[in-house]
Amino acid sequence: xxxxxxxxxxxxxxxxxxxxxxxxxxxxxxxxxxxxxxxxxxxxxxxxxxxxxxxxxxxxxxxxxxxxxxxxxxxxxxxxxxxxxxxxxxxxxxxxxxxxxxxxxxxxxxxxxxxxxxxxxxxxxxxxxxxxxxxxxxxxxxxxxxxxxxxxxxxxxxxxxxxxxxxxxxxxxxxxxxxxxxxxxxxxxxxxxxxxxxxxxxxxxxxxxxxxxxxxxxxxxxxxxxxxxxxxxxxxxxxxxxxxxxxxxxxxxxxxxxxxxxxxxxxxxxxxxxxxxxxxxxxxxxxxxxxxxxxxxxxxxxxxxxxxxxxxxxxxxxxxxxxxxxxxxxxxxxxxxxxxxxxxxxxxxxxxxxxxxxxxxxxxxxxxxxxxxxxxxxxxxxxxxxxxxxxxxxxxxxxxxxxxxxxxxxxxxxxxxxxxxxxxxxxxxxxxxxxxxxxxxxxxxxxxxxxxxxxxxxxxxxxxxxxxxxxxxxxxxxxxxxxxxxxxxxxxxxxxxxxxxxxxxxxxxxxxxxx
Ligand SMILES: *Cc1c(COP(=O)(O)O)cnc(C)c1O
Numbered sequence: 001x002x003x004x005x006x007x008x009x010x011x012x013x014x015x016x017x018x019x020x021x022x023x024x025x026x027x028x029x030x031x032x033x034x035x036x037x038x039x040x041x042x043x044x045x046x047x048x049x050x051x052x053x054x055x056x057x058x059x060x061x062x063x064x065x066x067x068x069x070x071x072x073x074x075x076x077x078x079x080x081x082x083x084x085x086x087x088x089x090x091x092x093x094x095x096x097x098x099x100x101x102x103x104x105x106x107x108x109x110x111x112x113x114x115x116x117x118x119x120x121x122x123x124x125x126x127x128x129x130x131x132x133x134x135x136x137x138x139x140x141x142x143x144x145x146x147x148x149x150x151x152x153x154x155x156x157x158x159x160x161x162x163x164x165x166x167x168x169x170x171x172x173x174x175x176x177x178x179x180x181x182x183x184x185x186x187x188x189x190x191x192x193x194x195x196x197x198x199x200x201x202x203x204x205x206x207x208x209x210x211x212x213x214x215x216x217x218x219x220x221x222x223x224x225x226x227x228x229x230x231x232x233x234x235x236x237x238x239x240x241x242x243x244x245x246x247x248x249x250x251x252x253x254x255x256x257x258x259x260x261x262x263x264x265x266x267x268x269x270x271x272x273x274x275x276x277x278x279x280x281x282x283x284x285x286x287x288x289x290x291x292x293x294x295x296x297x298x299x300x301x302x303x304x305x306x307x308x309x310x311x312x313x314x315x316x317x318x319x320x321x322x323x324x325x326x327x328x329x330x331x332x333x334x335x336x337x338x339x340x341x342x343x344x345x346x347x348x349x350x351x352x353x354x355x356x357x358x359x360x361x362x363x364x365x366x367x368x369x370x371x372x373x374x375x376x377x378x379x380x381x382x383x384x385x386x387x388x389x390x391x392x393x394x395x396x397x398x399x400x401x402x403x404x405x406x407x408x409x410x411x412x413x414x415x416x417x418x419x420x421x422x423x424x425x426x427x428x429x430x431x432x433x434x435x436x437x438x439x440x441x442x443x444x445x446x447x448x449x450x451x452x453x454x455x456x457x458x459x460x461x462x463x464x465x466x467x468x469x470x471x472x473x474x475x476x477x478x479x480x481x482x483x484x485x486x487x488x489x490x491x492x493x494x495x496x497x498x499x500x501x502x503x504x505x506x507x508x509x510x511x512x513x514x515x
Pocket of ligand 1: 083144145146147148206208209258259260290291292293325337
């Protein structure tokens with residue numbers, strides 16, 4: 001610190017953090033007033049100052065102007081937008097240490113820092129939390145989120161299926177070839193493999209998967225839906241096999257392990273994944289799972305209450321790669337996701353930094369740890385493993401199971417309330433009775449108002465309460481609304497009472513306006 005007033009500013013900001021820690025959850029606003037946002041925007045300078053304001057004025061500006069214009073997604077348990085998650089106390093404490101010590105976790109240098117060892121340990125604990133056999137997943141890394149994990153998954157899949165096709169072909173020609181996608185690029189490798197098409201076959205993909213396809217050179221148009229019907233998330237295995245059979249074509253099959261609008265799972269048993277696995281093996285395809293938030297269903301047990309949800313994430317150990325998010329249901333700060341791959345060494349073929357001696361690793365104490373910069377997108381990387389490690393040891397298996405159960409119980413209460421209500425429809429309409437709600441509702445509730453005029457303004461009206469925040473979306477070409485429970489603080493009873501109160505209030509105001 002340069003001067004004593006810097007220290008005073010640091011303690012002022014820490015005081016603010018302490019206050020947010022100690023305030024009861026339900027007292028945190030879900031949204032700032034719009035006027036507060038406008039005020040904050042006005043307070044932003046238009047140009048970089050030539051002589052700086054200094055830390056004192058800057059701190060006052062941050063705490064006085066900017067902070068009041070932030071939404072309550074982490075602090076309020078009633079922020080139900082997107083699937084955002086929050087930050088557990090242990091993760092929050094760890095994250096302040098991450099910034100303070102600012103480790104660059106790119107190269108494995110075990111003589112200079114514990115960072116890479118701790119990062120791998122956090123990945124191992126995550127695999128254990130999710131009931132995976134650690135030895136079976138030698139490819140593992142933290143990412144900036146599920147989008148980055150999907151990019152890595154499609155890049156590894158692309159590498160694997162094209163290189164395999166080259167190997168099959170060169171075996172027939174009795175020659176050995178050095179061409180790989182990572183070395184020669186997609187075009188040359190596809191020529192060498194005599195491939196004219198790469199397709200991604202799936203049922204209800206998250207938009208980030210199509211973005212990932214564009215990034216890795218497959219193109220958004222390479223996606224083909226192989227579901228039973230337009231509004232169904234289950235695979236049609238006959239259609240899938242027909243597509244896999246196409247000549248001069250290689251494929252990546254993607255399972256949506258919980259779809260972001262409905263929370264429904266693309267597969268519902270070990271056997272269903274085993275069938276996909278068998279088809280992928282038969283046709284040399286890669287099996288990737290986008291399990292950003294669905295993966296956490298593996299924490300649940302097989303009790304009657306959660307059996308159908310836990311079945312949705314069974315069999316994922318048969319996949320080649322899995323994308324997951326930590327900044328959602330694990331409740332660590334943005335940005336943090338993870339990627340698991342069963343094929344050792346494959347990610348290096350794609351992400352290796354060649355010929356950069358200064359980036360080489362030190363000797364490893366375990367011999368197993370890769371330099372993260374050679375298995376993922378970034379070279380310089382944040383120490384985002386520390387909050388994951390901290391929150392996992394702070395809550396343990398039982399703590400995370402309890403958290404997820406509360407989120408599901410809350411979502412089911414809301415789903416049941418909406419289903420019974422004469423003014424709302426619970427979506428998809430196949431969830432039409434108490435049994436199906438208590439089987440299939442995970443952490444997301446999708447719904448619409450029966451009356452179009454109300455439905456058109458429903459999201460705005462619910463959010464105008466400033467007591468809760470929901471996201472708008474579309475379902476079967478109609479506007480719809482969704483509530484996602486992802487916050488560690490969720491209290492099913494307290495929070496469902498608040499949500500119902502807001503709904504009833506919106507309805508009363510609506511009836512008042514239209515009568
Ligand atoms: C959120 C989400 C993503 C994208 O994750 P980011 O963390 O936003 O990059 C991908 N797939 C699914 C199913 C998701 O829910």
